Amino acid sequence: MTAYGQWSTNLAESVWQDATSRRTALIEHSSGRSYRYPELKQAAERFAAALRSRFRGPDEVVALVCDNTAEFVVAYHGTLLAGGVVLPLEPLGTPDEWQPVLERCRAAHVVASAKAWRQLSALPAAASVRTVIVLDEIPSGDRTTGWQEWLDGPAVAAPAATGDGRPALLATSSGSLGLPKQIVLTHRNLVSNLDQIDAVHRLTADDVVLATTPFRHIYGMQMAMNPTLRAGGTLVTVRTPFDVDDLLEVIETQKVTVAYLVPSTLAELARRGDTGDRDTGSLRLVYSGGAPLPANVARSCALMLGVPVVQGYGMTEAGCTFAPPDGTPSVPTSIGKALPGTEIRLVDPATGADGETGEIWVRGPQVSPGFLDEDGTVHGLADDEHWLHTGDIARRDRDGHVTIIGRIKQLIKYKGHQIAPAELESVLLSHPAVADAVVVGAPDEVAGEIPVAFVVLSEPVELSEVTGFVAGRVAPYKKIRSITAVDRIPRSAMGKALVHRLTDVPAGGTR
Structure with missing residues (x-):
């Protein structure tokens, strides 16, 4: 060497x-x-x-x-x-x-x-x-x-x-x-x-x-x-x-x-x-x-x-x-x-x-x-x-381990609060029926931006149940306001979600 x-x-x-x-x-x-x-x-x-x-x-x-x-x-x-x-x-x-x-x-x-x-x-x-x-x-x-x-x-x-x-x-x-x-x-x-x-x-x-x-x-x-x-x-x-x-x-x-x-x-x-x-x-x-x-x-x-x-x-x-x-x-x-x-x-x-x-x-x-x-x-x-x-936004624990929690340009600004999409994606993926997920910010006249989720489901489930699952695990301002089920999340060769290919899909679910 x-x-x-x-x-x-x-x-x-x-x-x-x-x-x-x-x-x-x-x-x-x-x-x-x-x-x-x-x-x-x-x-x-x-x-x-x-x-x-x-x-x-x-x-x-x-x-x-x-x-x-x-x-x-x-x-x-x-x-x-x-x-x-x-x-x-x-x-x-x-x-x-x-x-x-x-x-x-x-x-x-x-x-x-x-x-x-x-x-x-x-x-x-x-x-x-x-x-x-x-x-x-x-x-x-x-x-x-x-x-x-x-x-x-x-x-x-x-x-x-x-x-x-x-x-x-x-x-x-x-x-x-x-x-x-x-x-x-x-x-x-x-x-x-x-x-x-x-x-x-x-x-x-x-x-x-x-x-x-x-x-x-x-x-x-x-x-x-x-x-x-x-x-x-x-x-x-x-x-x-x-x-x-x-x-x-x-x-x-x-x-x-x-x-x-x-x-x-x-x-x-x-x-x-x-x-x-x-x-x-x-x-x-x-x-x-x-x-x-x-x-x-x-x-x-x-x-x-x-x-x-x-x-x-x-x-x-x-x-x-x-x-x-x-x-x-x-x-x-x-x-x-x-x-x-x-x-x-x-x-x-x-x-x-x-x-x-x-x-x-x-x-x-x-x-x-x-x-x-x-x-x-x-x-x-x-x-x-x-x-x-x-x-990239990260936090460091007492042992010095660093965890990525979001990106500056991807942070969702909801009524003055900053929401990291990566955090919500992690919660979504812990749901047994969610196989893949991505969260983005969508413009909103009242809130500024709202968290919008696109999910791939591994089994049938009501989308309202998924958003309720997330709501029970995050602060109220971080709740998913809109959710859409898709067949797949398009990703690059490196695994990055190609968000621009999803944002044209009409959002649905709970607001």
């Missing part, structure tokens, strides 16, 4: 520092392909060598339009070794979504399927693209090269590009700090965060790690992909869509020891109530991230699987910042404690005073220097004292 605090190295060097093992590095469960460490590392080095010959200057941007495959891993680390900057794009995105990102980031090279490149090539921003590596067809055209041809070139020996404060990644934020942005993350940000995570949550060469979340997101990248390869473990990927039956099958088949999941998958497992005939005895830990994990879901899954089910906290702008240390008693509602080298404050949004409840402010080496503006300049996200204001 890289010595704690040695953060000037290139991220790829830090990850691949001990890749001589003949162990299996990556298994693509859906395709059956597998790769050993020397094979995967050599492919990354060949990718880097081919890319260096195409560079015209430092920090050229390479757009990756790939799923969780060996090609993503190779292109990601090959780009970093060569001194490029990785720009991961959503493979299921649309040209309208890709155009402003490519234009802002000035991508010079693209790795994509033939289908994705046909869509990309029609965009105005594609005019600046000089190199296209096509994954699944023999391409034709001056700019295009097939994946195998790209890797068949000579692996010219060359030292890895310098790391430290150079940009490594342009990651798309979730929009939790405003509209989605391209967040600049440096080698120092990412390497330091790997050290911080490793200090409290360690993977080993014996671990078989299931990665269900996209590597293009910070959770899949910095909790699953990079730590597993750095530890010399085996990384298992799956194709989406991915449901609970797939989860149980891959755990049994691949003898998974650590699984990184999202709350929606765990909620589906909790609703199912058992593992069927599947053997999940290889598991030692289940991690949840991307969105808050309801306490009842965590408890149910932990009991069913016989292992701790824990959650951490992170964001694109600051990587992982909170995690429960391995081996400590889990607190189902908690995101754990701040990682080593991470300073935090809980600040009252109204008064600016520090306390045990308030907005999480974060300061540390993993915090991004800023986001990329339209003109290519980097605009800072933190304040003058380098504190990043996350927008």
